[in-house]
């Protein structure tokens with residue numbers, strides 16, 4: 001028998017309210033969250049433990065994707081505590097230490113502790129160092145495990161990621177640090193490995209001989225909202241590409257690991273990311289398009305321009321959209337372009353990987369029929385729905401030989417009870433079990449920053465160049481279309497359903 005405390009730094013923030021709490025609820029609903037776990041929030045707002053508890057109930061009611069069951073919520077929130085304090089103040093850690101000792105005094109030992117740093121990324125080292133200084137992360141004498149989850153982005157460049165790693169390594173054991181990227185918690189992203197390596201039909205064609213190109217899209221309707229302070233200093237590239245988009249890229253393109261354990265999977269992914277380069281040599285800028293949203297409408301809602309958002313510089317040249325052409329310098333992928341794009345305030349929320357296969361020879365079809373034959377596209381849908389689609393060519397059921405594209409589709413929702421998940425459930429559970437396979441290793445993080453460095457450096461050289469404007473509610477700047485049109489290709493419309 002053991003007990004645990006789940007300590008959430010940044011407890012009043014968006015991540016805790018919108019994603020973490022629903023994830024903890026979903027774990028509790030399926031019996032995967034320990035009943036004796038105390039939830040401890042740390043933030044600067046003046047709140048009592050009771051008001052904090054009520055705010056968590058409100059967050060669950062607002063963001064839970066399933067029906068709210070008060071019995072599950074009562075179980076999850078049976079022991080809620082709040083520490084008011086600034087992370088820069090030693091008093092905060094002293095109060096937290098006293099509270100944890102008081103909680104643990106009444107509970108079975110060993111008493112495990114998970115510290116979730118849902119904080120601005122530049123604070124991670126300060127908090128980890130202070131936790132260690134107050135003995136909060138020490139694992140001495142059968143005290144139970146102490147683990148720290150840090151959010152993405154991990155650093156803002158290769159140098160800062162390395163420096164952060166060094167600072168964290170000074171105060172935490174390797175086995176205590178979990179670098180989270182919640183895309184790795186999504187069933188559809190985990191399924192990429194199963195799809196590739198668990199089905200005999202894919203691996204033989206998963207290479208440059210059969211694949212024409214790959215598109216990876218993470219499109220969001222959400223705007224910068226109130227995250228301007230963080231986002232304006234970060235931008236779409238750093239916020240999304242080395243983590244979410246590269247997680248999908250690595251899963252799609254890595255060589256098969258010898259085992260599905262943390263060491264083998266991390267090594268295979270880091271090696272793959274090490275081979276990522278700008279799509280063509282020479283002019284790096286020719287492989288990237290930056291955009292920034294202007295005023296527009298998303299559905300019925302009018303959206304002000306990015307530069308008018310709270311905490312954003314009125315003359316900001318931060319990109320809220322980025323499209324990249326990359327190549328992967330391995331024998332498997334030579335000559336296959338990987339096109340990546342991500343943006344905010346777009347027409348639709350959609351995350352997917354689309355793998356377009358080379359066309360088959362069409363000499364047996366008439367010219368007109370051949371024109372109607374489409375390339376096969378395998379679409380791995382990650383959001384809003386999770387599933388897999390495959391575009392095939394088929395003959396229509398009429399006497400003439402009319403051919404055209406049709407869509408085969410499998411949805412996780414139809415097969416599995418995965419609909420409740422927000423993506424954090426599996427990762428939190430794995431962390432509590434001590435399994436780091438689905439977390440990022442230092443090698444993966446560094447390789448990711450190394451791969452985007454040429455773009456960041458090229459922008460630094462051309463400082464003052466504003467990103468291309470695009471209206472909120474559109475599919476991004478038209479210049480991003482030109483990136484593919486140059487190669488005789490086109491983006492899949494963000495609005496598009498399934499594999500067609």
Ligand SMILES: NC(=O)c1ccc[n+]([C@@H]2O[C@H](COP(=O)([O-])OP(=O)(O)OC[C@H]3O[C@@H](n4cnc5c(N)ncnc54)[C@H](OP(=O)(O)O)[C@@H]3O)[C@@H](O)[C@H]2O)c1
Nearest residue numbers: 010011012013014015043044045086087118119121151152
């Ligand atoms: N939100 C998302 O969808 C999302 C998704 C993936 C990753 N993340 C990552 O998660 C982390 C948190 O993001 P968020 O969106 O939740 O940010 P947020 O809404 O701005 O919340 C930040 C939280 O940190 C607290 N905080 C900031 N500075 C503090 C200080 N000096 N002392 C004590 N508390 C402090 C804030 O409290 P105050 O109100 O007192 O400032 C607030 O509770 C970031 O690293 C972000 O990149 C967020």
